[in-house]
Amino acid sequence: MALVSAKEMLEKARDGKYAVGQFNINNLEWTKSILQTAEELRSPVILGVSEGAGKYMTGFKTVAAMVKAMIEELKITVPVALHLDHGTYEGCYKCIEAGFSSIMFDGSHFPIDENIEKTKELVKVCKKHKMSLEAEVGAIGGEEDGVIGKGECANPDECKKIADLGVTMLAAGIGNIHGKYPENWEGLSFETLAAVKEKVGDMPLVLHGGTGIPTDMIKKAISLGVAKINVNTECQLSFQEATRKYIEEGKDLVGKGFDPRKLLAPGCEAIKATVREKMEIFGSIGKA
Ligand code: 13P
Numbered sequence: 001m002a003l004v005s006a007k008e009m010l011e012k013a014r015d016g017k018y019a020v021g022q023f024n025i026n027n028l029e030w031t032k033s034i035l036q037t038a039e040e041l042r043s044p045v046i047l048g049v050s051e052g053a054g055k056y057m058t059g060f061k062t063v064a065a066m067v068k069a070m071i072e073e074l075k076i077t078v079p080v081a082l083h084l085d086h087g088t089y090e091g092c093y094k095c096i097e098a099g100f101s102s103i104m105f106d107g108s109h110f111p112i113d114e115n116i117e118k119t120k121e122l123v124k125v126c127k128k129h130k131m132s133l134e135a136e137v138g139a140i141g142g143e144e145d146g147v148i149g150k151g152e153c154a155n156p157d158e159c160k161k162i163a164d165l166g167v168t169m170l171a172a173g174i175g176n177i178h179g180k181y182p183e184n185w186e187g188l189s190f191e192t193l194a195a196v197k198e199k200v201g202d203m204p205l206v207l208h209g210g211t212g213i214p215t216d217m218i219k220k221a222i223s224l225g226v227a228k229i230n231v232n233t234e235c236q237l238s239f240q241e242a243t244r245k246y247i248e249e250g251k252d253l254v255g256k257g258f259d260p261r262k263l264l265a266p267g268c269e270a271i272k273a274t275v276r277e278k279m280e281i282f283g284s285i286g287k288a
Pocket of ligand 1: 234
């Protein structure tokens with residue numbers, strides 16, 4: 001199956017009261033593990049690529065070519081969107097050219113008028129290419145690939161202005177942050193989420209910083225219009241933990257245990273388990 005825009009899968013999720021997971025990829029192992037889990041569980045999936053991860057993988061063209069070929073070689077039949085995560089204005093155009101099926105323009109650090117201006121232009125370009133577009137209002141806190149946000153709650157009126165431009169989905173800051181949540185985290189602001197929902201109506205909402213949000217909060221967010229949830233750090237942590245265990249147990253020293261295909265296998269299995277667990281919580285299993 002060819003890459004698809006995220007529009008249809010997110011509208012279905014919104015109507016069916018579940019969420020589609022966006023899992024960020026870093027390399028071939030990550031991509032393969034996520035695609036295989038989605039196929040096995042018959043779940044739609046969004047592969048997220050940050051600008052830093054794109055650069056690491058030598059560029060967006062390499063990423064698009066790898067993902068497209070992998071979908072074909074692995075005979076993946078569930079809907080897969082390839083999505084730029086927290087894109088800059090220039091990064092968005094690079095991904096459009098590279099053949100991504102979805103982009104996020106993160107204009108949350110610009111003054112709202114500039115965010116609107118640039119998002120408006122990208123709405124037109126994405127329509128032309130039949131791609132989905134995610135916009136952001138109210139910075140997501142924490143740090144991801146050098147993008148640092150304060151974690152402010154979005155202004156619902158600004159959300160409406162951006163939603164009215166015709167974007168596919170909207171990320172609104174509701175006290176969520178990238179990476180691990182600190183001990184003293186106050187939790188998601190459902191008040192903000194409800195106020196945003198009230199203003200933007202049917203627009204599928206996106207929850208960033210999916211790592212470490214308690215299940216009850218995830219479910220409540222979905223009930224209030226969240227249809228896409230981003231997870232990155234949690235796959236990194238499970239990969240790290242499994243790889244550390246393999247090496248600490250000395251398994252890399254036994255026979256051909258140093259072979260990268262063996263060395264990276266426990267980490268891949270750990271990513272699969274994390275993706276499965278998230279898909280269960282998000283309710284996307286069997287929805288492909
Ligand atoms: P986490 O790394 O906290 O899971 O956040 C991922 C994310 O929101 C990607 O945009």
